Structure formats: structure tokens, C-alpha cells
Amino acid sequence: MSTTPVVRAEHLRKAYGSTLAVADVSLTVERGEIYGVLGRNGAGKTTTVEMIAGLRRPDAGTVSVLGLDPTTQAAALHEKVGLQLQESALPDRLRVLEALELYASFYSAPADPADLLDLLGLTAKRDAAFKDLSGGQKQRLSVALALVGRPELAILDELTTGLDPHARRETWAVVEAIRDAGVTIVLVTHLMEEAERLCDRIALIAAGRVAAVGTPDQIVELAQGEHVLRVRPDVPVADDVLLGALAGVPGVREAVVEDRALVVRGGGALVQGVLVALAHHDVTTHDVRLERASLEDAFVSLTGAEGTGPELATTAAEV
Numbered sequence: 001m002s003t004t005p006v007v008r009a010e011h012l013r014k015a016y017g018s019t020l021a022v023a024d025v026s027l028t029v030e031r032g033e034i035y036g037v038l039g040r041n042g043a044g045k046t047t048t049v050e051m052i053a054g055l056r057r058p059d060a061g062t063v064s065v066l067g068l069d070p071t072t073q074a075a076a077l078h079e080k081v082g083l084q085l086q087e088s089a090l091p092d093r094l095r096v097l098e099a100l101e102l103y104a105s106f107y108s109a110p111a112d113p114a115d116l117l118d119l120l121g122l123t124a125k126r127d128a129a130f131k132d133l134s135g136g137q138k139q140r141l142s143v144a145l146a147l148v149g150r151p152e153l154a155i156l157d158e159l160t161t162g163l164d165p166h167a168r169r170e171t172w173a174v175v176e177a178i179r180d181a182g183v184t185i186v187l188v189t190h191l192m193e194e195a196e197r198l199c200d201r202i203a204l205i206a207a208g209r210v211a212a213v214g215t216p217d218q219i220v221e222l223a224q225g226e227h228v229l230r231v232r233p234d235v236p237v238a239d240d241v242l243l244g245a246l247a248g249v250p251g252v253r254e255a256v257v258e259d260r261a262l263v264v265r266g267g268g269a270l271v272q273g274v275l276v277a278l279a280h281h282d283v284t285t286h287d288v289r290l291e292r293a294s295l296e297d298a299f300v301s302l303t304g305a306e307g308t309g310p311e312l313a314t315t316a317a318e319v
């Protein structure tokens with residue numbers, strides 16, 4: 001990875017009248033990564049990327065994109081940054097290839113439209129009118145249009161909103177193909193599954209601020225900082241014996257007995273420590289499960305619960 005970041009945003013702030021859309025956002029996007037901007041609706045994601053793209057002027061803070069200032073060097077930036085914004089619409093009758101050729105004419109050294117159609121799986125639709133495309137095909141065309149200027153950075157906003165699961169997966173594969181072609185990607189999403197699947201790193205945005213930055217795994221760790229270990233003894237053991245066995249075991253933060261199983265929360269070498277301690281107390285077990293918090297849990301924990309509370313999806317791993 002290059003040492004010069006593709007995007008460096010520091011303390012961005014933007015208000016619309018009395019609405020503070022972005023209170024304080026700093027982020028750094030490195031070359032070649034898929035960087036997720038994840039948050040609930042209204043968290044300030046779109047406003048943040050619009051400031052990065054030079055579409056909105058920050059009230060405070062600084063942005064540098066590929067070494068350029070988006071507010072004063074917009075034309076130069078336009079040559080290097082591809083934008084796919086929410087709800088992009090084209091004239092109904094414009095055909096797929098025509099749209100690409102039209103957009104290509106705006107650039108001095110555009111990508112070959114035929115190559116882009118191929119990359120995005122739209123070759124068979126090259127003569128189809130925009131209005132006759134499916135939702136997924138429209139989205140893929142909007143991505144193709146964002147790429148036609150051979151950008152170094154592509155900003156993709158809510159790319160898969162409204163798509164069915166199949167079309168969504170196809171679009172994810174396209175995003176990975178674009179990254180593999182050497183384009184750095186900023187991906188705005190409110191879908192945790194999408195962020196987890198695609199992003200190298202994520203900035204979790206809540207109420208106009210960055211709640212956490214890291215790989216999907218790091219964010220989960222940060223929020224949870226722990227695993228949940230569930231051990232069911234082979235024969236019933238008194239609760240106080242089970243809990244007493246854990247005294248002094250490093251990494252244990254909390255332990256309870258639920259339905260005759262010992263449930264331990266903690267970090268570090270939790271599994272080994274607990275199993276060794278139980279063995280010392282003659283407690284044997286063949287039923288051990290280690291559960292990792294999901295990104296969804298992390299999201300709720302870092303941004304605050306909303307509505308009916310989290311669905312505690314956990315991925316269980318046999319150990």
C-alpha cells in the first residue's frame with residue numbers, strides 16, 4: 001500500500017440550517033482498499049462522501065483526495081474520481097451503450113465502453129433502453145458510468161439498496177472485480193452484511209461522528225472485545241462448583257450458568273484457560289461452543305440501540 005492516502009478527511013463538519021448532518025468526521029482511505037462508510041439512515045454518510053467528492057463544501061475541516069482539494073480543484077478531481085450516487089436516473093429511452101459512449105465523450109482518455117459492459121455483465125443489454133433494465137442492471141450501469149473515466153477512486157453510495165439478494169450478490173462481485181482492477185473504492189452502505197462481505201476497512205458513522213474504524217473483525221472486537229464461550233459438562237455439576245472453578249482464570253470477565261451450561265464472556269486465551277480450570281476440578285465436557293459477536297452486535301453496541309433492539313445473531317464455531 002502506498003503511504004499517501006487516497007482520501008484524507010479531517011474534522012469535517014456540515015450543517016443544513018439547524019440540522020447538523022456531519023458533526024466531526026475524520027477518515028483516511030488507503031490506495032487499493034474497499035473502504036466502507038457504514039451507518040444508519042441519516043447518520044451523515046452521504047453528506048460525508050459528498051464533501052469528499054467536492055459536491056458540498058464543508059463548514060469546517062479539510063479534505064484531500066488524491067492530493068487535490070475537492071473544493072478548489074474540482075475539475076482535476078473529476079478526471080480521477082468516479083461517482084455513483086443514490087437514485088441515479090437516465091432518460092428512459094437512452095440505450096445502455098449510448099449512455100456509456102455519451103459519458104465516455106466527457107473524458108480525454110475514457111475506458112472502452114465494451115470492456116465496461118463486459119466487466120459489469122451488461123454486454124447482452126448493450127442495446128436495451130434504460131427503462132427496460134431491471135433494478136440490478138440499472139445499478140450496474142450506474143457503476144459502469146462511474147468507471148468510464150478510468151477513475152483512481154470510485155465512490156459508490158447505497159449501491160445495492162432495493163436489489164433482491166441475487167442481484168445484490170452479483171453487484172458485490174462487480175465491486176470486487178473493480179477493486180481487483182486497481183480502483184480504490186469508498187462504499188456507502190447501511191447494510192452490515194454488505195460491509196462485512198466487501199470492505200477491507202469500515203468507518204462506522206453515528207450521528208455525524210465516527211464511532212469506530214477498522215476491519216470488520218476489529219470493529220466487532222472493539223465493540224465486544226470478547227467472545228462468548230458456552231460449556232456444557234458431560235454430567236450435571238453444581239453451579240457453585242462451575243463458577244468457583246473459574247477463580248483466577250485470566251481473560252474471564254463474566255460467567256453465569258444457564259440451563260446447566262457454563263456461559264463465560266471474556267477475551268484472550270479464554271477457551272484454554274477455562275477448559276484447563278474445569279479439568280482441574282474434574283469437570284469434563286464434549287460440548288464446547290465459542291461464539292463470536294457479529295458485526296450487527298458491534299454496530300448496535302457502538303452506535304446505540306434503536307427501535308426494538310438488536311437481533312443477536314452470532315456465528316458459532318465448534319472448538
Ligand SMILES: Nc1ncnc2c1ncn2[C@@H]1O[C@H](COP(=O)(O)OP(=O)(O)OP(=O)(O)O)[C@@H](O)[C@H]1O
Nearest residue numbers: 016019020021039040041042043044045046047048
Ligand atoms: N440537502 C439537505 N438539506 C437539509 N437536510 C439534509 C440535506 N441532506 C441531508 N440532510 C439531513 O442531514 C442528515 C444526514 O443526512 P445524510 O444523507 O448525510 O445521511 P446518510 O447517513 O447518508 O443517510 P441516508 O442513507 O438516509 O442518505 C439527515 O438528518 C438528513 O435529513
